[in-house]
Structures are given as structure tokens and as C-alpha cells.
Amino acid sequence: MMKQLLRVLLINLVLVTGVAVVSNAESGGENRIDLIGKVVDHYYLDFKPLATVELPRLIYDNGRVHVYRSTTSLLNKSERFTDAGYIDAEPVIQNGKIKPATYQVVRTDGTSPQFDFSITSHLVFFWVAALLTFLIFIPLSLKYRKGIGRSSEPRGAFQNIFETLVVFIRDEIALQNIGPQKYLTFTPYLLTVFFFILFMNFFGLMPWGVSSTADITVTAVLALFTFATTQIFATRDHWKHVFWFPGVPVPIKFILMPVELIGLFTKPFALCIRLFANMASGKILIMAILGTIFIFSDLFGPGVAYGTSWVWVFLTLFVYLIKALVSFIQAYVFTILSALFIGLAVADHGEEHAH
Amino acid sequence: MELAYLAAGFGAGITTIGAAVGIGMIGKSAMEGSARQPEASGDIRTSMLISAAFIEGVALFGQVVCIILALS
Numbered sequence: 530m531m532k533q534l535l536r537v538l539l540i541n542l543v544l545v546t547g548v549a550v551v552s553n554a555e556s557g558g559e560n561r562i563d564l565i566g567k568v569v570d571h572y573y574l575d576f577k578p579l580a581t582v583e584l585p586r587l588i589y590d591n592g593r594v595h596v597y598r599s600t601t602s603l604l605n606k607s608e609r610f611t612d613a614g615y616i617d618a619e620p621v622i623q624n625g626k627i628k629p630a631t632y633q634v635v636r637t638d639g640t641s642p643q644f645d646f647s648i649t650s651h652l653v654f655f656w657v658a659a660l661l662t663f664l665i666f667i668p669l670s671l672k673y674r675k676g677i678g679r680s681s682e683p684r685g686a687f688q689n690i691f692e693t694l695v696v697f698i699r700d701e702i703a704l705q706n707i708g709p710q711k712y713l714t715f716t717p718y719l720l721t722v723f724f725f726i727l728f729m730n731f732f733g734l735m736p737w738g739v740s741s742t743a744d745i746t747v748t749a750v751l752a753l754f755t756f757a758t759t760q761i762f763a764t765r766d767h768w769k770h771v772f773w774f775p776g777v778p779v780p781i782k783f784i785l786m787p788v789e790l791i792g793l794f795t796k797p798f799a800l801c802i803r804l805f806a807n808m809a810s811g812k813i814l815i816m817a818i819l820g821t822i823f824i825f826s827d828l829f830g831p832g833v834a835y836g837t838s839w840v841w842v843f844l845t846l847f848v849y850l851i852k853a854l855v856s857f858i859q860a861y862v863f864t865i866l867s868a869l870f871i872g873l874a875v876a877d878h879g880e881e882h883a884h
Numbered sequence: 885m886e887l888a889y890l891a892a893g894f895g896a897g898i899t900t901i902g903a904a905v906g907i908g909m910i911g912k913s914a915m916e917g918s919a920r921q922p923e924a925s926g927d928i929r930t931s932m933l934i935s936a937a938f939i940e941g942v943a944l945f946g947q948v949v950c951i952i953l954a955l956s
């Protein structure tokens with residue numbers, strides 16, 4: 530009985546969702562899902578049926594900072610623009626209806642201002658994730674400093690949940706890849722990176738949330754931190770391996786030098802691209818699958834779109850679950866590769882050679 | 885312009901084939917390895933994930949090139 534009820538409820542839910550999407554498509558071309566708009570960064574927070582919160586705009590140009598409460602107020606104060614002499618606003622997306630919140634600021638001659646520090650949705654969720662990391666782990670570390678969890682059992686569900694993850698990072702990632710002498714130096718960094726990326730990824734799974742890791746600037750900065758850590762803590766052996774590879778004939782040393790030098794930079798570059806592409810592709814995939822409904826509506830009429838919409842909605846659910854898995858795996862992969870690169874750089878090779 | 889779209893589509897497909905072959909081979913060897921030596925399956929899984937991540941990285945470079953082609 531209960532099972533049947535649940536099934537009916539589920540089917541209804543799916544049908545209603547499908548119908549809602551399709552009826553949105555029928556009411557003219559302007560209200561269609563803006564696929565790129567869902568994927569790229571924008572200047573507003575989207576709480577769709579409830580509200581759209583526009584974010585402040587900060588533009589720095591030629592020594593002056595222009596601050597506006599929102600994009601709409603920026604557009605309304607066009608006199609102040611001519612005052613500044615060279616700033617104008619231009620919409621990012623030019624199809625159909627343009628929301629004011631997607632406007633990008635450009636000078637009147639078409640070039641972009643020196644710095645656009647405008648707060649974007651990715652940045653907001655970046656901050657939220659950072660705050661969450663702080664709020665969870667600083668009380669947790671204070672607890673361990675007091676001795677709870679070290680000399681006694683960990684107390685409470687909260688500490689127990691995170692202790693399993695923390696111990697996993699320490700023992701399976703840091704210890705395995707960096708080695709028993711130095712792993713404790715880098716465990717804090719690896720823990721921070723792991724949980725920060727994990728929280729950012731998980732915000733992409735929440736309704737109205739945006740995963741900041743689907744922004745290449747965020748992942749580039751994270752990769753830069755790993756790169757800096759690797760280079761700062763690198764031993765003499767590491768540099769010797771880069772510039773004068775030991776144990777091979779001299780001509781080979783000259784071949785290996787540029788290869789190793791390029792390898793130094795491709796490692797963080799790959800880290801950056803991997804995280805970004807994985808998180809962005811999840812979003813694009815979901816939007817593309819939902820877009821199939823609209824394509825069917827165009828090709829075979831709305832009836833077919835109604836009938837088949839549940840297939841795509843279920844497929845979206847499946848992709849969503851994969852996304853949840855991927856957001857965990859990518860945080861793990863980023864951390865383990867960071868640990869691996871750091872471990873390679875800080876290892877004292879001595880006499881034995883691993884490679 | 886239209887040729888760029890064609891190239892992007894083909895490029896994405898070919899990159900995916902390469903990545904699929906690579907990751908498939910890793911999965912095959914990892915499964916064989918852990919079937920022969922179940923006690924080492926933890927270590928094998930870790931190194932499997934690392935090598936899969938490297939292959940994925942190369943494949944993603946290709947995909948990024950394709951996206952740039954399609955958006956240019």
C-alpha cells in the first residue's frame with residue numbers, strides 16, 4: 530500500500546515537472562531555458578520562483594572605484610557613467626529577453642575597464658564554502674586541542690563524522706603519498722583543500738546553489754596554491770631532477786631538462802583544468818538533457834514532448850547522482866594529486882631511486 | 885565557421901575514444917590485479933584512480949580545445 534502510494538506520488542511528481550518545463554517552452558521563444566546562463570557565472574543570485582537577488586558591482590578604472598548596489602542601479606545611473614567619461618554597460622547574452630543582471634561593464638570605446646571586481650554568484654558561494662570550512666573545522670580543531678578525541682573518544686555525531694574523513698585524508702592520502710617523515714607538515718593544507726573543494730562542489734547540487742569550482746579562476750587559484758607549496762618545500766634533489774637528471778648520459782640530460790621543466794607547469798595546469806571541466810560538464814550535461822524536451826517539442830510537436838519528458842527527467846536524476854559522486858571523487862583526486870606532487874618534490878631520494 | 889563546429893564535434897568524439905580505451909585498460913588491469921591479490925585491492929584502487937585521473941586530464945585538454953573551437 531505504502532509502496533504503491535509512493536510510486537503514484539513519484540510518477541505525478543515527474544509528470545508535473547515535465548509539464549512545467551514544456552509549458553514554459555510553449556509560451557514563446559523568450560522564456561526558454563537559458564542554457565549558457567545556467568552554466569556561466571552571473572551577477573545575481575537565482576532563487577527563481579521566489580526572488581532574484583542582484584549583487585553589487587564594483588568597477589575599478591583609472592584610479593577610481595565605481596560602486597553600485599546592483600546592476601539595475603548601475604544601468605539607471607547612466608549620468609554618472611558619462612560623468613566618469615568612459616563607462617557603459619553591455620548585455621552579456623543577446624538572445625530574447627536580457628536580464629539587467631547579466632550586463633557586463635565596458636568603456637564606450639568597447640574595451641573593458643581595468644578591473645571588474647563585481648561580486649558574482651560563484652564568488653558568493655565561494656565565500657559561503659570558505660565560511661563553512663572555517664565554521665566546521667576551527668571548533669573541531671579546538672576540540673582536539675582540548676584533548677577530546679585524542680586522549681578520549683570523539684564526542685558527538687558531528688565530530689565522529691568528520692573524524693573518519695580527516696583520518697582518511699591523513700592516513701590514506703598524506704601518509705601514503707608524502708611519506709612518514711614529512712606528511713604532518715602538509716596534512717593541514719590537504720585537509721583544507723579537500724573540504725573546501727568538497728563544500729564548493731556540494732553547493733552545486735543544492736537547489737539555487739552554484740558550484741564555484743565550475744569556474745576556471747577558482748580552480749586555477751587552488752592549483753596555484755599546490756604549485757607554490759610544491760616549489761617552496763622542494764628539496765635540492767627535486768631541482769637536481771629538473772635541471773640535471775642524475776643517472777643518465779649527458780645528452781639525455783639535455784633532452785630531459787625541457788621535458789621536466791614543462792612538466793613542472795603542466796601538473797598544476799592539469800589539476801586546474803580537470804576540476805573545472807568535471808564540474809562544468811555536469812551542469813552542461815543536465816541542461817543538455819533537459820534541452821532534449823524542447824528539441825522534441827520543436828521536432829514532433831508538444832504532445833511527444835509531454836509523453837517523453839519523464840524519460841529525460843529521470844535521466845537528469847541519474848546524471849545528478851553521478852554528479853554527486855563526481856563531486857566527491859574530484860575533491861579526492863585533487864587532494865591525492867596535490868599530495869603526490871608535493872610528495873615527489875619533498876622526497877629525499879638519497880641512494881635509492883624510485884624512478 | 886561551420887567547419888569549426890564539425891572539427892569540434894569530431895575532436896570531442898575522438899578524445900572520448902582515447903580516454904575510454906585508456907581508462908578501460910586501467911580498469912581491466914586493476915580488476916585482474918585485485919582478483920589475483922584481494923589483500924592489495926586498496927592500494928590498487930588508489931593507483932587506479934591516480935592513473936585514471938592522469939588520462940582524464942589529457943582527455944580534458946582535448947575537450948577544452950574542442951570547446952574553444954566551438955565557441956570561437
